[in-house]
Amino acid sequence: MLDKHTKDSVRLQIVLDRDKTKRQFLASGYMHLPGKKIVSVTASHDELTPLARKLAQSLFHQAKKHFDRLHAQDQIKRKARRARLRELKANCRKTRVSRP
Numbered sequence: 001m002l003d004k005h006t007k008d009s010v011r012l013q014i015v016l017d018r019d020k021t022k023r024q025f026l027a028s029g030y031m032h033l034p035g036k037k038i039v040s041v042t043a044s045h046d047e048l049t050p051l052a053r054k055l056a057q058s059l060f061h062q063a064k065k066h067f068d069r070l071h072a073q074d075q076i077k078r079k080a081r082r083a084r085l086r087e088l089k090a091n092c093r094k095t096r097v098s099r100p
Contacts, residue, residue, distance in 0.1 A: 004012055009032055009033070010031065010032065010063075011032040011033050012029070012030070012059070013029070013030045013031075013032075013040070014027060014028070014029045014030075014055070015027065015028045015029075015030075019044070023044055023046070024044045025042075025047070025048055025051050026042070026044045026048070027042065027043050027044070027051055027052070027055050028041070028042045028053050029042075029043075029058070029059045031043045031059050031062070031063055031095065033063060033066050034043075034070070035066070035070060036068050039057050039059060039062040041055060041062065061094075
């Protein structure tokens with residue numbers, strides 16, 4: 001997903017901290033994306049590996065949503081869904097009218 005864009009257009013910053021009282025790791029991730037968009041995600045866990053996995057999944061999910069929005073994928077899907085709903089409503093009305 002990110003390889004389609006120039007390497008200068010996306011910047012990732014992760015801050016790792018440890019909570020002394022709960023003995024958990026806290027991570028904050030910030031991803032600077034094209035279109036002046038900054039995605040931020042926070043996560044906490046007892047171990048580093050699940051924490052990193054959870055943080056990466058959340059960041060890349062948010063980035064994918066942003067890139068889809070840039071390419072108007074959300075609008076295309078919305079238009080198709082609305083057209084399908086109109087067809088279903090029209091078919092439903094036809095069956096109601098044809099009954100005696």
